[in-house]
Amino acid sequence: DAKTTQPPSMDCAEGRAANLPCNHSTISGNEYVYWYRQIHSQGPQYIIHGLKNNETNEMASLIITEDRKSSTLILPHATLRDTAVYYCIVSRPNAGNMLTFGGGTRLMVKP
Amino acid sequence: KAGVTQTPRYLIKTRGQQVTLSCSPISGHRSVSWYQQTPGQGLQFLFEYFSETQRNKGNFPGRFSGRQFSNSRSEMNVSTLELGDSALYLCASSFGGSTLETQYFGPGTRLLVL
Numbered sequence: 001d002a003k004t005t006q007p008p009s010m011d012c013a014e015g016r017a018a019n020l021p022c023n024h025s026t027i028s029g030n031e032y033v034y035w036y037r038q039i040h041s042q043g044p045q046y047i048i049h050g051l052k053n054n055e056t057n058e059m060a061s062l063i064i065t066e067d068r069k070s071s072t073l074i075l076p077h078a079t080l081r082d083t084a085v086y087y088c089i090v091s092r093p094n095a096g097n098m099l100t101f102g103g104g105t106r107l108m109v110k111p
Numbered sequence: 112k113a114g115v116t117q118t119p120r121y122l123i124k125t126r127g128q129q130v131t132l133s134c135s136p137i138s139g140h141r142s143v144s145w146y147q148q149t150p151g152q153g154l155q156f157l158f159e160y161f162s163e164t165q166r167n168k169g170n171f172p173g174r175f176s177g178r179q180f181s182n183s184r185s186e187m188n189v190s191t192l193e194l195g196d197s198a199l200y201l202c203a204s205s206f207g208g209s210t211l212e213t214q215y216f217g218p219g220t221r222l223l224v225l
Contacts, residue, residue, distance in 0.1 A: 034213075038154075041199070041219075041221075042218060042219075043115070043201050043203070043216030043217050043218050043219055044154070044201070044203075044216045045216070046213045046214065046215065049213070087154075097142050097144050097159050097161075097167070097203070097205050097207070097212055097214055098144065098156050098159055098167045098169070099144070099146075099154075099156060099203075099214065100156065101146075101153055101154035101155070102153075103153060104153075
């Protein structure tokens with residue numbers, strides 16, 4: 001499996017953009033990058049995923065570098081409710097639905 | 112559309128007992144995956160069931176088992192409980208394709224083993 005590396009924690013001011021980096025230098029050509037988040041003691045919540053191109057949805061944007069070795073999740077206007085642990089996950093192709101979680105980044109949004 | 116539901120939400124057991132946890136997936140979803148979350152080990156994959164068959168299995172001892180019913184509901188069982196089995200047990204459902212899909216997680220069952 002391609003491993004991911006994320007900073008253990010980050011702070012962000014409320015209303016500002018939160019940029020969460022993820023390194024996945026061993027990613028294979030057919031592996032997707034997924035982002036989930038987990039608000040304290042709740043089940044993880046899907047945010048966004050992508051293969052090569054940048055992606056945007058109502059929650060966030062995902063920027064994947066051209067060589068696909070790293071990506072950045074962007075929360076454009078962070079709110080206090082975005083305080084959570086954010087997990088960057090690289091999929092295993094044809095492996096069914098098995099998510100391999102790393103340590104994630106604990107994002108603290110501060111007023 | 113109702114989300115993934117898990118019962119019970121909280122459970123207290125003693126060492127040596129066994130426990131059964133239940134998960135009802137989102138309507139139409141045929142894949143159910145189970146995860147264990149502990150402070151020390153983080154989120155770890157237990158197993159995945161699709162069409163009543165175990166499709167993937169994580170690195171857990173045989174005390175951890177599961178099954179899936181024809182309506183896609185799933186149960187997991189832990190026998191001979193140990194203190195280290197205290198954890199948040201999460202299930203997730205998806206449609207069930209062969210490649211990784213968006214998974215929707217339930218709220219979890221918090222198990223405390225005394």
